[in-house]
Amino acid sequence: MALPAISPYPMPGEADLPRNKVSWTPDPKRAVLLIHDMQNYFLNAFTPGQSPVTELLANIQRLKQHCAALGIPVVYSAQPGGQTPEQRGLQLDLWGPGINGGPHQKQIVDALAPGENDILLTKWRYSAFIKTGLLELLRERGRDQLIITGIYAHIGCLQTASHAFMHDVQAFLVADALGDFSLENHQMALNYAARLCAVTTTTQRVIDELRPATAQGEQPLSRQQVREDVAELLLQGPSEIGDDENLLERGLDSIRIMSLVERWRRTGAEISFVELAERPTLTDWYALLSSSARGVTATSQGQSHRPS
Structure with missing residues (x-):
């Protein structure tokens, strides 16, 4: 025993x-x-x-x-x-x-x-x-x-x-x-x-x-990080996924998309499930994340220069 x-x-x-x-x-x-x-x-x-x-x-x-x-x-x-x-x-x-x-x-x-x-x-x-x-x-x-x-x-x-x-x-x-x-x-x-x-x-x-949330105004997620995050959930190599490939057809279901939304929001990205689901390609997602980061930066700068 x-x-x-x-x-x-x-x-x-x-x-x-x-x-x-x-x-x-x-x-x-x-x-x-x-x-x-x-x-x-x-x-x-x-x-x-x-x-x-x-x-x-x-x-x-x-x-x-x-x-x-x-x-x-x-x-x-x-x-x-x-x-x-x-x-x-x-x-x-x-x-x-x-x-x-x-x-x-x-x-x-x-x-x-x-x-x-x-x-x-x-x-x-x-x-x-x-x-x-x-x-x-x-x-x-x-x-x-x-x-x-x-x-x-x-x-x-x-x-x-x-x-x-x-x-x-x-x-x-x-x-x-x-x-x-x-x-x-x-x-x-x-x-x-x-x-x-x-x-x-x-x-x-x-x-x-377990990376801390990114401060407002910092650089957006890199294209490579976006690719790696998606590949991780699909259990595939980053190089196997095409930039303009439909990720829903590749097997990325709603649960995994919500996981990405949660993960990327923690870096400061202002994105939603609907935005990702409507444009399910790496190219579109990187554009969304980049524009989101620029919007956060502009808002932050506007607030910092607002007269008291």
Whole structure:
């Protein structure tokens, strides 16, 4: 009933992501980063210094630093040691007594030690929402997005994403910031989440999307950024999409268009769903975004020169 020894396997990356059914975008004002069960007890099952654990630690570190810099709350879940049979519940039948009563196994790994401003939740079941106060914490802070990292992908991380969905919290399962028993289990978690309860994504994509809103009067989105944002949602290479190709016929549905509207509005663009849907080409969209930026600039300049 002990944890299995985990053989090295390649960490999934951008090319391994399943197609997401929804197109949510993480927002610095709405998100919380969850570092799930990164304790010595669970990490000891991996082969040190090899994939996936090397990428797992490095990518969670990157996300934590980025979220902290943006003021995004960082929450840790950690199971207690020395649980009684009553506390352990049915997990005792499947996994045995779990973490012992000593200080080492229950510790968060040194590479990810919580900072003084981080939040630590004691976790009792697979899902980080059960008996922890996580949902109440999100609601108190006005947050409705959860970026999920840690271990194990197909057990606690997936269950947490599923519970998030059932509480109307948008979950983001960061594929290359998760660890699992095997690549098969890891990929199964991603496939399930993408179909039924979450967005699967990567560390770099989350960092890119969690960019602060652009100040008024700054330069508009570049043509290349517009192309890359569209290509990302279509799961295609940027070079595969023609400038004047009808993006609706290419498979860009209304949910994905709304995701783009939300994303581009955060950069200061004044655009609407109707405008994008009526002129669904990269050429037209870049023209819309450029004119929107010029309009914002002109308005800002007019206000700044208005006599008091």
